[in-house]
Each structure stands twice: as C-alpha cells, then as structure tokens.
Amino acid sequence: MKKEPIEAKELAVDKRISGFEEVVLGYSEKEALAESFRCIQCKNPTCISGCPVNINIKEFILQVTRKDYAGAYFTIRKTNNFPSICGRVCPAEYQCRKACVLDKSKFAYCSPEAINIHFLERFVGDYGMRNNLEAPIEKDTKSSKTKVAVVGSGPAGLCYAGELARKGAAVVVFEGLQSCGGVLRYGIPNFRLPREILDYEINYLAKLGVEFKTNVLVGKTVSLDELFQQGFSRIFLGLGAGVPSFLGIKGENLCNVYSANEFLTRINLMSAHKFPEYHTPVNIGEHILIIGGGNTAMDAARSALRLQNMRGLKPDVRIIYRRTELELPARRLEIEHAKEEGIKFEFLAQPKEFKGNDQGFVRKLICLRSELAEPDSSGRRRPVVIKESEFELDCDLCVMAVGLKANQLLIKATPELKTNQDADIIVNPESMESSIKGVYAGGDIVGGEGTIIEAMGMAKKAARSIIDNT
Numbered sequence: 001m002k003k004e005p006i007e008a009k010e011l012a013v014d015k016r017i018s019g020f021e022e023v024v025l026g027y028s029e030k031e032a033l034a035e036s037f038r039c040i041q042c043k044n045p046t047c048i049s050g051c052p053v054n055i056n057i058k059e060f061i062l063q064v065t066r067k068d069y070a071g072a073y074f075t076i077r078k079t080n081n082f083p084s085i086c087g088r089v090c091p092a093e094y095q096c097r098k099a100c101v102l103d104k105s106k107f108a109y110c111s112p113e114a115i116n117i118h119f120l121e122r123f124v125g126d127y128g129m130r131n132n133l134e135a136p137i138e139k140d141t142k143s144s145k146t147k148v149a150v151v152g153s154g155p156a157g158l159c160y161a162g163e164l165a166r167k168g169a170a171v172v173v174f175e176g177l178q179s180c181g182g183v184l185r186y187g188i189p190n191f192r193l194p195r196e197i198l199d200y201e202i203n204y205l206a207k208l209g210v211e212f213k214t215n216v217l218v219g220k221t222v223s224l225d226e227l228f229q230q231g232f233s234r235i236f237l238g239l240g241a242g243v244p245s246f247l248g249i250k251g252e253n254l255c256n257v258y259s260a261n262e263f264l265t266r267i268n269l270m271s272a273h274k275f276p277e278y279h280t281p282v283n284i285g286e287h288i289l290i291i292g293g294g295n296t297a298m299d300a301a302r303s304a305l306r307l308q309n310m311r312g313l314k315p316d317v318r319i320i321y322r323r324t325e326l327e328l329p330a331r332r333l334e335i336e337h338a339k340e341e342g343i344k345f346e347f348l349a350q351p352k353e354f355k356g357n358d359q360g361f362v363r364k365l366i367c368l369r370s371e372l373a374e375p376d377s378s379g380r381r382r383p384v385v386i387k388e389s390e391f392e393l394d395c396d397l398c399v400m401a402v403g404l405k406a407n408q409l410l411i412k413a414t415p416e417l418k419t420n421q422d423a424d425i426i427v428n429p430e431s432m433e434s435s436i437k438g439v440y441a442g443g444d445i446v447g448g449e450g451t452i453i454e455a456m457g458m459a460k461k462a463a464r465s466i467i468d469n470t
C-alpha cells in the first residue's frame, strides 16, 4: 500500500501572524516513525550525495525506524554539527530531498513524495538536545597543541570551532557583533529558528572549551598579524557576506527605504518588535514593498506583516520580483507560508524609481513590467523589461532584499589577502587555505551568498586540512 508523505504540524495562521513564535512544530514520535518507514532504503542512496556534508541519511533513517534515536543522532553528528538548525532551515527540497529516488518533480526543487529528510533530521536533533546527548570528543595529541583563532561566528565559524575543539585544540572565536550566530542570529527570524536552539549549540561549544570574544572587529580592533603574535598558529575567516546590495535607482536614499539587513537586524538582534520595552524602534508603514525573491525577502516580508498586525494596522505587504513564482530562489516552504499569511506577490515587475513626499519619505514605487527570455548564467530565464509598461504602487516602507556582498573591512586592512572580482577571498579549494599561510576561509566570504550547510561544508574541509597536517 502506498504510504502518504507525513507533513509536520504547523501553528495556525491566525496564531502566527501577530507574533514571532515558531511556525513549523515538527514531528511527534508517531509521525517521525511513519515517515521513516516510507524510506525505501535504496541500495545506492543518492540522497547522501545531495547533502553538502554527506550525512549518512539512509543509516539515520533506519535507526529511526528502530526507535534508536540516540544512534540516529550520533550518525548525523558525525558529519553535521547542527542537526536541529539544519532540520529547520536547510533548503532540503533543492538538496538531499531533490536527490531522493521518490522525487517526481521536473523542477529544480523536489515534489512532496520525496522523503521529508529535514523533518526527520529535526526530530532526531531535538531528541539529542532534549536528552543532552553529546557528540564524542576525539582529542588527539597533535591538535591539542594548536591554538586557533576563528573570525566570525556564523555557521562557518561555529562549525569550524566545534570541529577543532572536539579534537582538543584551544579555540577562540572573535565576533564583531555583540552576540554570536551570524545570520542565524541577526537574519533568520525566531519564527523559523527559535533562539533557544542556537543558544544551545553555542553553549555546547563553550562547554567544549571554545572561548567567545564578542564586539571584536578583526581588521580594526586587532589585525591578523597581531593574532599570530598572540600565539594563534592558525586563523579561520568565516566573515560571511554582510553588506547589502542596492539597485542604484532614483529615490533609494529616501527615508523608510531599508536594506533587509538593517530591517531584520533591528528586529532579530535588537528586538525592535518589542519597542518600547527595547529601545531600537523600526518604522513600519501601511503599504510595505519588499524587493527580491530569496529567503531574505520572505523573512523581511513575514516580519513586516507581523509588525503591522502587532501595531493594529491592516496588513499590506507585497513582494516585488522580476521573474515568476517558479524562479523564486527562496525555500518552497517559506513561499507557501508567506502566501498563507497574506503576503501578496507582484511577479514580472522591475523597480524603476521611488517617489517621496516633501519631508523626504518614500511614497510610491514606479515599476516596469518584465517578461522572461532565454536562461542566463544562473540557469534561470532572464527577465527583460517591456517598454512603456510603467505602473506605480503605494509604498511608505520598502525593504531591499536584492543580494549581499563581502564586507571589505578586514580584507582592506590585510592587502596580502587575495580576493576575486566579487571581493570574495580566494582559497585553495582542497585545503581552504588563503594566500596567507596559516589563514583559512570558508562560508559566504568564499563562495558568495550560499546556504548554511554549504558554509559548514567548507568549514569542515578547512578544519580537516589542519587536523590532518598538524
């Protein structure tokens, strides 16, 4: 008998749109078991190669069928340091699930029939967390002698720190912001990734002996040379891509045109949604436009809608995207959630110019219609503007979510660090070592905007090259 896919339960729409509570509730044990029995345990499990850190998916799902949840946890932890995080935010539909033999979709993302690997990973990760299961520490004498500095505490930096701390190295993480986590803290909202999960993982690293120094901007507070002089023999750069891009169109400097970075950081890091209890307000309008179609755009739109509801305004949030729904790069689940929550979409639209009022506040966005031509270098069909197709939209708050690029601060302070035309750090792809001996890099600062699991994959590779060569 064909077994239907088990979807995870979710918070009802009316309960979620006036707060930042987690939306996806995850599996119960019964649901996890039912989903695990759908896995056909392929002889050649293609899902494993679909995962950037090659989790032994077949094995951990088999362990779930046997109710050996601790065993499943340790299987995942062998290659993935943060199962509860990845089980919540990995774009599995484009990665491991897309490689599942049960997938029937002709698109870049999988169909619902593919095993819900991410929900199973989350179930197992949360079991490990609830039961304080600790991944084995494999101290080795070579690494124990190494003193390592990690710059940046996003998924790349945290993963690298964990890899080396478990081998016994003395690890210090330097983070420019006041709290650790990178995008996991200041970008992704609590309704997708509750802060307790992130805090648990950071505390776990602290228990392993990792030292965290926040409010330290490497390149300004301390240089790489000074870190070497302080006795660090290796440095890992997990700087991310924290600088927002803009479109360069007229009126972009008007008041209430935010970058998604600023908008989300004010909410996630500085609790703007709890103003006046917290002292960092964020403006909110009656007609909100979000430009872009990635995860950042969905997070900004869904956060803005929650703020409108919390302030008693009639929700009106619209995403402006120059291609169609099919090409939206965001996770499919986030797109569905955005729609359910009442976010509107304006597809095939390109912003041309903002218009403001006499006080310099944004009031309108002028757009042009686009149509799709042949695929471009990204593999997606290229949007082409249709002449004389202008239309205008009311807008008293706009959030630009059109991409991120590398922060130049440390790179400019360290001219020996070679970068490419996008200002990303150039590394040896095997060892992840940069142009400076002993300085390694990984995550978005190397590959440009990517995913959490890809950042972790690079960090693991960099850690491996130290572990193997000390």
Ligand SMILES: Cc1cc2nc3c(=O)[nH]c(=O)nc-3n(C[C@H](O)[C@H](O)[C@H](O)COP(=O)(O)OP(=O)(O)OC[C@H]3O[C@@H](n4cnc5c(N)ncnc54)[C@H](O)[C@@H]3O)c2cc1C
Residues within 6 Å of the ligand: 089, 090, 091, 151, 152, 153, 154, 155, 156, 157, 174, 175, 176, 177, 181, 182, 183, 184, 187, 188, 216, 217, 218, 219, 238, 239, 240, 241, 242, 264, 295, 296, 299, 331, 407, 409, 410, 442, 443, 444, 445, 449, 450, 451, 452, 453, 455
């Ligand atoms: C809003 C948003 C939502 C996203 N959603 C998803 C998702 O659902 N799934 C997914 O897989 N990916 C998602 N991504 C992408 C993912 O978050 C990134 O690919 C990932 O965080 C990159 O990790 P990283 O460690 O390289 O960098 P980051 O997470 O950016 O961390 C870099 C850290 O380095 C610090 N830093 C930088 N320079 C210095 C310095 N000189 N000194 C000290 N510290 C420094 C920064 O303050 C930051 O804390 C999202 C991205 C955004 C912005």
